Amino acid sequence: MRWLVLILIGILLSCSESSERGNETRIVCTTGMIGDAVRNIVDSSCTVQVLMGPGTDPHLFKPTKSSLDLLSDADIIVANGLHLEGKMQDILEKLKRTKTVYFLAEKLPEERLIVSDSSSGIYDPHIWFDVALWRNSLELLLSEFETKDIVDEKSSELYLNSLFELGNWVEKEIAEIPSKQRVLITAHDAFSYFGNAYDMEVMGLQGISTVSEYGLRDVSNLVNTIVEREIPAVFIESSISPRSIQAVVEGCQKRGFNTRLGGTLYSDALGPEGSGAETYIDMVRHNVATLKKGLQ
C-alpha cells in the first residue's frame, strides 16, 4: 500500500493554483452566438470568452483543460440552456451555487418556446433562429447584467436596435419568396424557430437527436414533396455530411425535377474566419441570403 500513498503525494505536489485574480469580471459564454451578443452588451470592465469555438457542435462538445480553467475562473457564465449543451447542462446547474449562471432560453416565457416532446415537456433549444425571440432573451439578460452594473449602455442600445432591424430585414427578405416555394429543407431539423418566426415551412430528414437515423421512407417522402411542390433548392449544414441531402437531390433529378443544392447554412455554430458568418448578425444575413438565392 505504501506505493499508492507515495503516488498520491506526488499528485498533490504537482498541482498549482491557476492564474491570479484580476479586478475585471470574467464572463464565459458557451456558444459563439451568445459570446458575440454579450461582447456587444458589456462594458470594458469585463473580459468575454467563448467555450465552444466556431464550428463546434454544442451537443458533442468535449471539454479540454483550458475549458475547465475558463469555467472555474469565470464570475458569470452565460449558456443557452434547454439541454443544447448536452451533459454540460448538469454541470452548469451545479455551478449555479458558486457562480452566477444564466440560461438564456430558460428565461423566456414557455408559450414562446417550441415543444419538441410534449409528453416530457422538453423544448427545442435552437432559439437563436428567431431573431426577435433572441433579442428578447438578450433584453432579459441585459436587465440581469444591469444589477451588476457591467453594462455599456450605449453599445447595448445600439446592438439591440441592430437586432431589431435585422429581424425586420429577414421578414422582408423571406416574404419576397413566393409562399409556394417558401420551404426550408435540410438534413437536420434545427430550424423550426426560423420557420415559425418567418412563416416558412421547415422539413428535416432527421430530428434533433444526433444518434437518431432517418429511414428510407423519410428520404422518399422528401423527394416526393420537392418534386410535387417544385421547390428549387435544398440546403446542407456545416456540421453534417452533405451525403444525405445529395441523395435527395439525385432522387429528384431522376424524377425529372432538378432541385439545386442551395449552399451551406450555419446552424449550431458561427462560421469560421473568412466565411462571412463570424458574428451572429453576419450568420443570419448569410443564411437568409443563401435561402433567398436558392428559393427565389
Added chain:
Amino acid sequence: MLDINLIWVLAGCALIGAGSSVVGVFTFLRKESLVGDAVAHSLLPGVVLAFMLFQLKSIWILFPGALIAGWLSLLSISGITQYSKIKPDTAIAIVLSVFFAVGIVLLTNVQQGTYGNQAGLDTFIFGKAASMLPSEINLFILVDLILIGTIFLFYPYLKLFVFDPEFSRAIGLPVRLLNFLLSTLTVLAVATGIQAVGVVLMAALIITPAAAARFFTNSLKALIFIAVLIGVISSVCGVMISYTAPSMPTGPWIVMVLSLVAVFSFIFSPKKGILSRYLLRKRHLVKMTDENVLKAMYHITNQSHKRAVGITVLSEARRFDGQQLGASLKRLLKSNEIQRENADIALTEKGNERAARVVRLHRLWELYLNKRMNIAEDHVHNDAEAIEHIITPELEAELVKDLGYPESDPHHSEIPGIKSFRK
C-alpha cells in the same frame, strides 16, 4: 415508376452486405470478427489528420486518411499478436481504444484551433444507409469485385491459412503476405461500407452473417455462400421494412433483421439448433411410446392367446402413465393399428406387423450387443429398448445378415419374421 431512392438503397445495401459477409467469414474463422468495430474506431485519427493537413472537409481527402488509419490499426493488431503473448481479442481492444483516443485528442485540439469548419468531423465519414448515391453504387460494385475476385483467386491458400495457420507456415505458404492480404480486404470492405451505412451496421454485417452461416455448414465454400445469402437477404428485408413507414431507420433495421436471422439459425438450424434438437427428441418420444404400447399388446396377446386386451391390463404391463397411454391409444386408433372390440382393444393386421418388427429389432439388437460387443445378457435389455425404435430397414437387413439369420435372441425367445429376410 418505382422510387429511385429505394432502388439505390436496395442495390447499395445488398452489395455491401455481400462484400462484408465474404470478408466476415474469414475474420470469423480467425476469431477476429470484432476487427470491423476496431477499424471503425481507428478511422477517426486518420480523418482528423487528413482534415488538419488539407483544411478541407471533402470525402476525397478524408476517405484516404481513414483508409490509411484503418490499415495501420490492422497492422498493429497483427503486430501485437505476433510479437508478444497478447491474445487477438486483447490486441483488438488495445488498438481500438488507443486509436480512438488519439482521434479525440486531435479533434479536441482542432476544436480549439482556428480551423473553424471542423464541426461534425467525427461523424462526417459515417453515412446512413437510407441515403445511397448512384456514384457509390459503382464504387461498391468495384469493391465487391475486388473482394470476391481476390478471395476466389487465392481460395485454396486462404482456406488452408484460415483453418491451419501453423501447418501453412510449415509448408512454406507466405503467411505474412496472406495475413496482409486479408487485412487489406477487411479494411477496404469496412472503410467503403462505413462511409455508406455507418459504424454499427458495418460491424454487424461483418460478424453476424458468418456466425449464422456457421450453424448450417462446415464447408468453407458453403459457409461463404450462405453468409452472402444471409447478408443480402437481411439487407433487402431491412430496407423494405424501413420503407414501410417514416422514421424507421434503414441501417438499424438491417441489423435487427440480421440479428433475428442469426438467433433463428442458432435455435432452428437442423444440425446444431437448440429447438430443432428438442423437437426431434419430442417426436421420437411419441413414436417410442406408441411402439411400446403395440409391443406390450403383442406380448400379452401371444401369452394369453386372446385377441383383445383390457386397457387396465395393458397399463400395468408397462407401467405407462394414464395420460400418455390414452394419447397413444388415440393415435394408434387413428392410424388403425388397433381397433375397438367393445371394452377392450385389439391389434389390427397392420398393428400386429409393426409390433412384430419392433420385437424383432429388439431381440436382434440384444443378440448383436451380446455377440459382437460381448456385453452380458442382463445388461443388453435397456439398450435394446432404446435402439429398437431407431434402426432403419436397411440397417435391419444388414443386422440380420451380419448375425447370420438368427432364430432366437440371447434369452432364447423366438425372433419373429426372420424367414422374410431369407430370400
Added chain:
Amino acid sequence: MIALETHNLTVSYDKQPVLWDIDFTIPEGKLVGIIGPNGSGKTTLLKAAMGILPADSGYSRVFEKPVDKVRERMSYVPQRQSVDWDFPATVMDVACMGRYRKGRLFGRLSRTDREIAINALERVDMLPLAKRQISELSGGQQQRVFIARSLAQQADLYLMDEPFVGIDAASEEAILNLLRSMRSEGKTVILVHHDLHTALQFFDWVVLLNTRLIGAGPIEEVLTEENLTKAYGGKLNLLSRIADLIGSKGYPIREKSSEE
C-alpha cells in the same frame, strides 16, 4: 475396496454417443492405464468419471460413494495443452492451487498448506524452479508442476489425462517412478495413455476402450491378441453408423421410463 467403478456409463457429445455403456471396476492401489486409439473416448471417460462432463445415462462411483461426496479424495490432472501457459503464475502458485478446497476458497492459505505444496514440488524435484513463471518451463517441467499440484491435494485417487505426451525422456522417467511410489503408498493412479508399447511396461491394470469397453482388468488378461485387434482394428462399422444415426437424429440414448 473399489477405487472407481462405472455402471452403463453412456456419454454423448453434441448428441453423438462417444462412450457406449461402459462398465468396469478398478480396485485400490493399482497403476491403471486407459488405452485405446485416438477418438475412442478416453478423455471423455476420465471427465465423465470425475463429473466434469455430464453422462447421458449410467453413473460412476468413487470409493463406492457418489463423486460429489468424495471430491477431496480425488485429484484430476488435465491435458497439458488445455491450459494457457502464458497465465501470470509461478510454479509455486500452481502447486499451492492443489490446496484450494471447495468450501475454504476464501482467505489466505495456511502455513501447513504451503509446506504441503513445497514438499509436493520436492517430490517432482521442481522446488529450485519454484519462483519461475510457468511459461518459462519445458513441456516435461510443466507436466511435473501439474503433478505436484495434484500431489498437494493429498488425494487417494489420481486421474491424469495423457501426462506422458510431449515431454522429455528424463521427465518421463521421473514421473513414472513417482507414480510407482504413489502406488506403493496405496494410492490409485489412473492415466489416459495412447502409446501401446510403453503401456505394457507402465501399467499393471488396463481399461481397453474404443467407444465401447473391450476389456478391463489385469494387463496380461486384457491385452490379448483378440482384444487388441478389436480395439485397434477400427471401429465396428455397424455400431458407428448407428451412433451417427443417433447423433444426427438427436434420439435420446435411453428411454426415460425404463431408467433404473
Added chain:
Amino acid sequence: MNDFWIVLTGALVAVNCAILGVFLILRKMAMVGDAISHAVLPGIVIAYLISNSRNSLFMLVGAAAFGVLTSMLIELFYKKARLQSDASIGITFTWLFAIGVILVTAFSGNVDLDQECVLYGDIAYIPFDTWMVGNNSLGPAAIWLLSGNFLVLLTGLIVGYRGLFITSFDEAFSIGLGINAGTWHYALMAAVSLTVVLSFNSVGAILVVAFIVVPPAAAYLLSKRLDAMLWISGLIGILSAISGFFLADLWNASISASMAVSAGIIFACVFAYTVIKRRLFQKTEESNFIESWQ
C-alpha cells in the same frame, strides 16, 4: 485544486479498471468494455420513456440494467448457442445498439438522447459536479462514487482472489474440485457492467474502455504473478492518469482522451522493451551456446 481532483479521479478509474481489466483479458473478454459502451443506448431510451426526464439517475439505472443484460446475452450466445466469444460479443452489442437507435428515432427523434449527450460525463467536469449536503459541498461526487466502487472491488478481490485465480487459470480443474465456475463468471460480469457504467457516467467512455484493457495488457507483459500483474496494472493506470493530465495541458486537448493516449504510449514502451529484451536474451543464449561449443 481542480487539477488534483481530476488526477485523483483518473487514478481511481485506473485502479478500478485495472482490477477488473486483469481478469477480463485473462478470460479473453477484453472487448466487453467497448461492447457495453454501445449496448447501453436502449437502456437510456427506455429509462427516458418511462421516467420522462433526462436526469442522470434514471439514465444510470437504465444503462446499468442493460450493462448486465449485455453480459447475460453474451453468456447465452456463448454457452447455449455455442458461439465463439468474440462473435457473441459482436452480435449482442450491434443488436442492442440497433434497437436503441430504432427506439430513439421512433419515440424521441426530437430529444437529444444518445449516450454522448446523456450518459457519458467528462473528467473535466468532475471538480464542479460536487455532492451537496445542506449547503456545504463534500467535494466532487465522482470521487465518492468511484472510491465506493474501489472499496467494493478491493474487498471482492481480496475475498475472491483464489476463486477468480483458479476459474481463470484452469476451469476444468476447478470444476473437478467442485467449484461452480459459472457463479464466479457471473459475479465478475456483474461487477464489470456496474463499474463500467458508473465510470462512463463520471469520466466518459473513451477513458474507461482504454483503462480496462491497456494498463492490464502492459502489466501482462511485465509480470510473472497474478498479484504483481494487478499491482503493476494499477500503477500504470495511475501513471497514465497523471501523465495524461499534463499531456492534456500541453496539447490543450480532452483530458480523458489524453490519459487514454498516455496509457497507449506506456503500453508501446513496455511492448518494445519486452520485444528487445527477448531479442537480446535469445542473442546471449545463442552466443553462450556457441561459446560452449568452441
